[in-house]
Amino acid sequence: MNPKVQVSWNKYYDYAAITDIVKKIAAAHPNLAKVQSIGKSFEGRDIWVLTITDFKKGDDTKKPAMYIDGNIHSNEIQGSEFSLYTAWYLTESFGDTKHIQELLADKAFYIVPTINPDGREHYFKKPNTASSPRSGRLPIDNDRDGLIDEDDYDDLDGDGHITMMRRKSPTGRYRIDPEDKRRMIAVGNDEEGEYELLGLEGLDNDGDGQVNEDGAHFEYDPNRDWGWSWQPNYIQGGAYKYPFSLPENRAVMEFVMKHPNIAAAQSYHNAGGMILRGPGAQEDVGTYNAEDVRIYDALGKKGEEIIPGYRYLVVYKDLYSAYGGELDWFYGGRGVYTFSNELWTPNLMFNKEATRGANDAATFEFDRYLLFKDAFVDWKEFDHPQYGKIEIGGFKKNFTRAHPGFLLESDAHRNMAFTLYHAYHTPKLEIQDVVEKDLGDGLKEVTATIANKRLMPTHSSQDLKYKIERPDYIKLTGAKVLAGMVMESADLNIAKEQTTNPGTIEVPNIPGLTSVKVRWIVQGGQKYTITVDSKKGGVVAK
Ligand SMILES: [Ca+2]
Ligand SMILES: [Ca+2]
Numbered sequence: 356m357n358p359k360v361q362v363s364w365n366k367y368y369d370y371a372a373i374t375d376i377v378k379k380i381a382a383a384h385p386n387l388a389k390v391q392s393i394g395k396s397f398e399g400r401d402i403w404v405l406t407i408t409d410f411k412k413g414d415d416t417k418k419p420a421m422y423i424d425g426n427i428h429s430n431e432i433q434g435s436e437f438s439l440y441t442a443w444y445l446t447e448s449f450g451d452t453k454h455i456q457e458l459l460a461d462k463a464f465y466i467v468p469t470i471n472p473d474g475r476e477h478y479f480k481k482p483n484t485a486s487s488p489r490s491g492r493l494p495i496d497n498d499r500d501g502l503i504d505e506d507d508y509d510d511l512d513g514d515g516h517i518t519m520m521r522r523k524s525p526t527g528r529y530r531i532d533p534e535d536k537r538r539m540i541a542v543g544n545d546e547e548g549e550y551e552l553l554g555l556e557g558l559d560n561d562g563d564g565q566v567n568e569d570g571a572h573f574e575y576d577p578n579r580d581w582g583w584s585w586q587p588n589y590i591q592g593g594a595y596k597y598p599f600s601l602p603e604n605r606a607v608m609e610f611v612m613k614h615p616n617i618a619a620a621q622s623y624h625n626a627g628g629m630i631l632r633g634p635g636a637q638e639d640v641g642t643y644n645a646e647d648v649r650i651y652d653a654l655g656k657k658g659e660e661i662i663p664g665y666r667y668l669v670v671y672k673d674l675y676s677a678y679g680g681e682l683d684w685f686y687g688g689r690g691v692y693t694f695s696n697e698l699w700t701p702n703l704m705f706n707k708e709a710t711r712g713a714n715d716a717a718t719f720e721f722d723r724y725l726l727f728k729d730a731f732v733d734w735k736e737f738d739h740p741q742y743g744k745i746e747i748g749g750f751k752k753n754f755t756r757a758h759p760g761f762l763l764e765s766d767a768h769r770n771m772a773f774t775l776y777h778a779y780h781t782p783k784l785e786i787q788d789v790v791e792k793d794l795g796d797g798l799k800e801v802t803a804t805i806a807n808k809r810l811m812p813t814h815s816s817q818d819l820k821y822k823i824e825r826p827d828y829i830k831l832t833g834a835k836v837l838a839g840m841v842m843e844s845a846d847l848n849i850a851k852e853q854t855t856n857p858g859t860i861e862v863p864n865i866p867g868l869t870s871v872k873v874r875w876i877v878q879g880g881q882k883y884t885i886t887v888d889s890k891k892g893g894v895v896a897k
């Protein structure tokens with residue numbers, strides 16, 4: 356492959372660079388990619404979406420679509436590179452990869468590299484930790500003292516990183532690891548320690564007796580703002596005001612509402628190596644019925660094969676309860692099969708099972724032998740106005756949650772492959788055969804078989820339960836239709852007649868890997884057209 360758009364996939368991109376890449380992809384591949392803004396962030400940045408499909412084979416809105424986004428949590432940056440890589444790979448490999456050509460003939464992709472550009476920019480440009488900031492940039496008075504963001508982290512030593520503070524103390528419960536002097540280890544109950552840990556670099560800026568209590572690092576949680584099982588702030592910390600009160604999420608919601616062809620969705624987070632599905636909360640277990648769980652399981656288990664080291668898990672059961680999460684809205688509110696992947700697994704460090712703690716021995720070894728200690732700021736002394744003589748040191752923001760550059764591209768490719776498998780299994784409708792029977796007197800019986808060649812139905816069980824999307828229409832035009840019916844059993848000749856508007860038969864669902872039959876009695880019409888029009892299954896005609 357000799358790509359038209361040159362991008363290095365072993366590094367990270369700030370907002371300006373993302374803007375440049377999405378525009379270059381669209382300019383280089385006008386028949387495959389379009390870029391538009393779905394709205395503005397709080398600070399006024401455009402939120403870019405790339406629409407990827409083979410436009411020569413039909414409009415994106417008439418095809419089942421896969422929606423992909425990243426970076427809802429500001430510090431969880433690599434979802435943007437993974438999303439961008441997907442758009443880049445689809446467009447660049449189209450020329451010589453038959454599978455991609457077929458996929459883009461049938462499907463569309465809506466790819467939003469970052470749905471939180473303000474937070475991303477803060478993470479890149481300001482001193483931060485691997486876990487900050489989580490929020491976008493709407494200002495909040497976290498401690499309700501009447502002041503906003505009055506006590507953020509402070510980069511005390513001015514090195515551009517927010518690391519840890521420690522102090523020698525006879526009552527401290529930590530000591531230095533003799534194996535790696537940079538690492539602090541907790542002492543046992545019967546041991547004496549020599550250091551206490553004082554948290555992240557900071558001062559009590561406003562003299563209220565607390566350090567780092569109100570800053571940009573945690574204002575609210577953008578992934579608790581979505582309109583399904585939403586709970587207010589006193590039940591669910593970080594919920595902010597009401598569902599879709601954040602402008603970035605509202606822009607996504609409005610885009611999704613305008614694109615009812617979205618049948619599948621993927622959001623990217625970090626970290627831990629997980630392929631997550633809902634429900635986010637125990638209360639919603641009933642909304643995931645057996646048929647849908649079967650489809651989630653088929654996709655999720657394939658994902659475990661495609662992305663070694665990642666585990667397919669259920670949020671509320673295997674992680675924690677969360678209300679008003681994005682994946683719950685996509686499935687609960689829109690009936691869309693959705694996964695959230697927690698990117699970066701520490702197993703990638705030495706290709707064996709590992710934990711990802713910033714204080715785990717393997718993390719230090721990996722930094723020492725593969726990153727050559729580039730990810731760690733060595734401890735150094737500092738005179739703290741409140742704590743006295745302390746030391747500052749620890750991992751930089753770009754390690755423990757984000758992939759080191761040399762491991763970024765292969766994991767992006769594997770996660771993309773999982774989303775392509777997911778997209779492949781959105782419905783593929785085909786008018787399989789049309790059988791005519793002459794009934795005499797210029798009348799004929801037309802029986803059409805509509806097959807769905809993929810795993811997903813045109814309506815998830817959640818969709819059917821709440822009537823989220825209209826039924827699928829199977830239309831006969833070009834002849835006078837006298838009667839129309841759904842064949843419940845063609846073999847036994849059992850039909851359910853539709854007396855109103857028989858030319859357009861409504862079927863509630865076309866399940867995956869199966870077919871439905873419809874029949875009309877028509878008069879005349881040597882040449883007629885049968886059209887299947889499904890919101891999530893696309894439009895096909897014969
Ligand atoms: Ca405050
Ligand atoms: Ca610092």
Ligand SMILES: [Ca+2]
Nearest residue numbers: 506559561565
């Ligand atoms: Ca304070």
Ligand SMILES: [Ca+2]
Nearest residue numbers: 498500561563
């Ligand atoms: Ca305060």
Ligand SMILES: [Zn+2]
Nearest residue numbers: 428431624625
């Ligand atoms: Zn996250």
